[in-house]
Amino acid sequence: MNDRDVEVLGRAPLFEALDEEGAKALRAIVSEVHLSRGQTLFSEDQEGDRLYVVLEGKIKLTRTAPDGRENLLSVLGPSEMFGELSLFDPRPRTASAIAVTEARLAALGHSDLWPFLKGHPEISIHLLRALAQRLRRTNENMADLVFTDVPGRVAKALLDLAERFGQPSESGLHVHHDLTQEELAQLVGASRETVNKALADFAQRGWLRIEARAVQVLDIDRLRKRSR
Amino acid sequence: MNDRDVEVLGRAPLFEALDEEGAKALRAIVSEVHLSRGQTLFSEDQEGDRLYVVLEGKIKLTRTAPDGRENLLSVLGPSEMFGELSLFDPRPRTASAIAVTEARLAALGHSDLWPFLKGHPEISIHLLRALAQRLRRTNENMADLVFTDVPGRVAKALLDLAERFGQPSESGLHVHHDLTQEELAQLVGASRETVNKALADFAQRGWLRIEARAVQVLDIDRLRKRSR
């Protein structure tokens, strides 16, 4: 694990709570996982008690309906944590984790983390905060599903992705989200076609330019307005 | 606080974790709140760092969209906890809490609970589990919004309410949910009218009988099938 990884890991809620000594000890027991694009890390209904932090790349969490249709819960990038639910609430996984890009992860199992929680109760507090934030965000998304139309949800999703993965560039903000329109559609809970039309509409209005698995945001304010 | 209250409180995730001694100490510092039907305990955007456990009655958590439309996050009954998010993640409340029936609550503030968390780290673990379960449930509901039609969501909501508030009776299961059809509609993310039609349809098929703020479930299996 290189210096950059250490920095990335340090921004995860788990490590944030620890002093350098504790962080060092915890780093010593994480194991590293490498995934190539499209590879699945774990699947719905599997047993599993490992928690992951993204070091590099992007991971999507998906749920599959009985009829096979899919739903994208979230897309996670560096420093973000996932898989912890089955650690605190020992049940089979309720989502699958699949690499959207080539990715490297840090992994911690139940038996590795648990003693640490006992020894460093401040970690629990940070984890509670992280889960509380997630719950807020999820409730927000629920409300959006009910109240906001598809273009609005697409705008919201893009803004969120822009905030997390956007890179300033000559003509605006370059958001390389690495998602196909199909995946974007699953993320906002709509059909691929409608999302495509919404994007085309935004592009035609000059708010953004569409690229392969990315967009150039040209007028972020307009996009914000459309998202409300 | 009477014996019954003590028992109800003991089933909340907060108290579950404690031995009798700890529970007794914690009980000593909770304060009791009384609400009459329709009264609001706290509102969206308010500051607040108190956590509540329902002792008696029912509370709804609602969000209001900018345009005034409402969304019901959940309906909580005895032993259920709410308001803890702003305790772990100190931000204004993201939902309002309103009494659906006359209700009594036990309340704990930040300054009361925090020392307890330090002294009893096992509480944090139980709280983590509680939040993890909630997150799973919320994700489930999201998927339903995307994949399940309104009648299906109504069926799901009724089954959930039945499980939590149902009373066995002569002809089936009596579910006194205390919600108007308007509130039920806000809970499943649909219009009052469509929910009414779904209920009428279920009743006409003989799956249930509609009563004021309640239903008699007559054929729970059919209802289950319709919900999937």
Add this chain to the structure above:
DNA sequence: CTCATCCTGCGATGTACGTCACACTGTGGT
């Protein structure tokens, strides 16, 4: 380079559900 496969773009059609309108019923307040 070439073919197969994945991804994107976009029009035509159907439908579930929201909105509107209105009538009926129960309930609680003075």
Add this chain to the structure above:
DNA sequence: ACCACAGTGTGACGTACATCGCAGGATGAG
């Protein structure tokens, strides 16, 4: 006992979005 008003029941109508169909690009494996 009355009226007001909150809650329920149901039809007519419009529309946002899913579904279907297909065509044009991009991508990558051999």
